[in-house]
Amino acid sequence: MRLSYPTNIKVVKVPCTGRVDVLTMLKAFEAGADGIYVAGCLEGECHFLKGNLRARKRVNYLKTLLAELGIEPERAAIYNLSSAQGQRFAQIAEEMTGIVRALGPSPIRKHNAEETPAGAQA
Numbered sequence: 001m002r003l004s005y006p007t008n009i010k011v012v013k014v015p016c017t018g019r020v021d022v023l024t025m026l027k028a029f030e031a032g033a034d035g036i037y038v039a040g041c042l043e044g045e046c047h048f049l050k051g052n053l054r055a056r057k058r059v060n061y062l063k064t065l066l067a068e069l070g071i072e073p074e075r076a077a078i079y080n081l082s083s084a085q086g087q088r089f090a091q092i093a094e095e096m097t098g099i100v101r102a103l104g105p106s107p108i109r110k111h112n113a114e115e116t117p118a119g120a121q122a
Contacts, residue, residue: 003086005093017041017078018051025062025076029108035075035100039089042080052080072103 010033014020017040028036038059040052056078063073077096081088 003090005090006097008097009093016046016048016051017055018046018048018053020055020058022058022062022065025059026065029075029106032106032109034103034106034109035077035096037077037079037092037096039079039081039092042082045082071107074099075103075106 017038020038025036025038038055040055041047043052043056046052059076059078062076066075067073077099079092081092
């Protein structure tokens, strides 16, 4: 079965979602992402014991930071699913794309574009 999800989704594979930290997620926004989501193991089924629980705390902290910066916290999310739920992964990709499109471009990207001098590359 070939999965079909939006082409604007960039998948970054890590051994465990517990490896994803707040700084990495913020850098994704800084690099131009309009939204991010973390897809990890089902809760209680992490191969690294509590990695997905750590990831949930980090995503929730990121949402708090975004809100404090005046950026919609809905731009970040975490989902728990098993490796057998490929179709659900594609569905989540569609859902997040819709949410982010409705929110519009990230204010971080707009702000970074204003700081970059004409002719310079970010």
